[in-house]
Amino acid sequence: MPSVPATPTMAYLNVTTGFPMNANTTNITGQFIPRFVSQSDAEGRLERQLAISLTLCLLAVCANILSIAAVLHIPGRWNYNNLLIINLSVADAFGAISHLLDVVSRCFIMWYSQRVPTEAIMYIIMSGIVFFVFFYFASALTLLVAAIHRYIAICSPLSYNDLCTKNKTLIALVCIWCVSGLFALPGYCATAYAYSGKDDSCYIWNYVWPPPIVAIVFSMVILYCMVIVRLRRRAAILRSEHQVEQNYQWFLSTVIMASILVISFIPYVLTKVLRIHFSRQMDIVYSEFLYFFPFFHFIIDPLVYGLRTKDMNEGYQQLSSRVLRWRSSRHSTNNHSNTPSSVSRSTQSTPFPCYNYEQSTTIVRKPTHDDVTMETDV
Numbered sequence: 001m002p003s004v005p006a007t008p009t010m011a012y013l014n015v016t017t018g019f020p021m022n023a024n025t026t027n028i029t030g031q032f033i034p035r036f037v038s039q040s041d042a043e044g045r046l047e048r049q050l051a052i053s054l055t056l057c058l059l060a061v062c063a064n065i066l067s068i069a070a071v072l073h074i075p076g077r078w079n080y081n082n083l084l085i086i087n088l089s090v091a092d093a094f095g096a097i098s099h100l101l102d103v104v105s106r107c108f109i110m111w112y113s114q115r116v117p118t119e120a121i122m123y124i125i126m127s128g129i130v131f132f133v134f135f136y137f138a139s140a141l142t143l144l145v146a147a148i149h150r151y152i153a154i155c156s157p158l159s160y161n162d163l164c165t166k167n168k169t170l171i172a173l174v175c176i177w178c179v180s181g182l183f184a185l186p187g188y189c190a191t192a193y194a195y196s197g198k199d200d201s202c203y204i205w206n207y208v209w210p211p212p213i214v215a216i217v218f219s220m221v222i223l224y225c226m227v228i229v230r231l232r233r234r235a236a237i238l239r240s241e242h243q244v245e246q247n248y249q250w251f252l253s254t255v256i257m258a259s260i261l262v263i264s265f266i267p268y269v270l271t272k273v274l275r276i277h278f279s280r281q282m283d284i285v286y287s288e289f290l291y292f293f294p295f296f297h298f299i300i301d302p303l304v305y306g307l308r309t310k311d312m313n314e315g316y317q318q319l320s321s322r323v324l325r326w327r328s329s330r331h332s333t334n335n336h337s338n339t340p341s342s343v344s345r346s347t348q349s350t351p352f353p354c355y356n357y358e359q360s361t362t363i364v365r366k367p368t369h370d371d372v373t374m375e376t377d378v
Contacts, residue, residue, distance in 0.1 A: 046103070046110055049287050053103045056295035060096035064089040067302035070315035073322065080169040081149065081250065085305060085312070087173055088142040092298040095135035099294050101128030126188055133209050134184035136265070136294070139301070140216045141176040143258050145169075147220045150251035155230050183209045210269045217262040224255045246310060253308040257301050264293040 067089045071082050105124040108116050153160045186205045231248065271282060271290045306312045 043110060045284075045287060046106055049291065050103050050107060052292060053100050053295070056292060056299065057096045057100045060295055060298035061093045063299055063302045064093040066316075066319075067306055067312070070306065070312055070319050072315075073318040074311050074315040075318055079311075080164060080166060081146065082311070083169055083173065084142055084146045084149070087176070088139060088146075089302060091135045091138035091142060092301050095132060095139060096295055096298040098128055098131035098135055099298075101125075101131070102291070104128070130184050130187040132294075133187055134180050137180035137183050137209070137213065138176055139297075140213050140258070140261060141179060142173075143254055143261065144216050144220060145172050145176065147223050147251060147254045147258070150247050150254060151223045151227060153247040154227050154251065183212065207273070210265070213265060214262060217258045220255055220258045224251065227251055249308055249310075250305075253305050256308075257304050260300050260304070261297050264297040268293045 068086055071085050071089075074082060101124055105121055105128060108121050108124065113121070149160075149164050152163055156163075186208075189205070227248070268290050271286045274282060306316060
């Protein structure tokens with residue numbers, strides 16, 4: 001297959017949507033379908049991609065919501081790692097939703113191009129690109145801050161309370177979202193210029209934002225190697241220290257999540273770039289396989305630190321016990337409300353009128369047909 005010409009508009013929209021699309025054309029659907037794929041095959045492939053994407057997005061959102069609920073139910077005093085976990089869960093949940101906008105824009109182009117204005121479709125594409133980069137950067141930077149916290153706790157435990165305070169953690173969270181915005185916002189400029197065809201000066205943004213994410217992951221790997229060396233030196237002197245093992249588990253979990261991030265990220269980005277300059281047959285590999293890689297990162301994150309960390313295990317146990325208590329109390333309330341005769345006999349047996357607060361608050365008896373007829377007879 002001949003390579004696709006690298007014009008600004010054609011190349012950029014190939015990176016973002018996978019198919020060339022010109023804003024001045026009226027037949028968007030025809031340009032959306034590759035030449036080697038028929039209309040029916042393209043629709044079937046898109047339906048399959050949409051179904052899988054919706055399922056994975058729902059799993060990612062539910063898993064991260066459960067992780068936030070588990071963090072809120074961790075017993076004892078909160079530490080500032082809990083704020084980082086909540087921040088990571090928020091970034092992963094919204095990152096999955098923003099990644100879903102890619103296939104949603106394809107659906108609009110395929111089935112609703114005659115009803116929905118082209119500008120609206122372009123805004124969906126722009127939002128999906130920018131917010132995906134925004135939340136993906138936030139996820140990576142949150143893992144980096146968590147790794148730095150664990151590195152300080154393991155290698156410099158005496159200075160941990162001074163360096164990792166509440167205010168500094170909140171400042172770090174603000175910096176995470178600000179830096180993520182600085183890397184993501186140029187995507188609006190790049191998409192707008194590519195759509196209008198006026199300038200391609202912002203097109204280089206597509207090659208600028210992926211390398212920092214890879215650098216973040218490699219920096220965490222370097223920190224992990226430094227921790228391993230430090231722990232081996234310390235093991236020759238002291239056999240055990242307070243909370244060293246727990247901090248090491250936190251740090252190792254962070255490195256595992258960072259590794260999953262880069263493993264799911266590099267093939268995804270490379271395919272988006274390579275399919276422009278080489279064969280468009282790679283579109284099938286992208287839409288059928290590699291497109292779903294970021295979803296796995298958003299799903300696996302809450303599973304990793306939920307299974308490997310003690311605090312999260314306790315939080316999940318507290319959450320599950322609370323849900324079970326709520327279900328049992330609701331079941332007992334329903335059983336009491338279904339037996340009003342026994343309650344009425346117990347209340348009539350008292351010689352003096354007394355007010356039972358528990359019965360008045362938990363038992364609600366609706367008037368029956370016999371009560372209504374008795375009142376009318378009187």
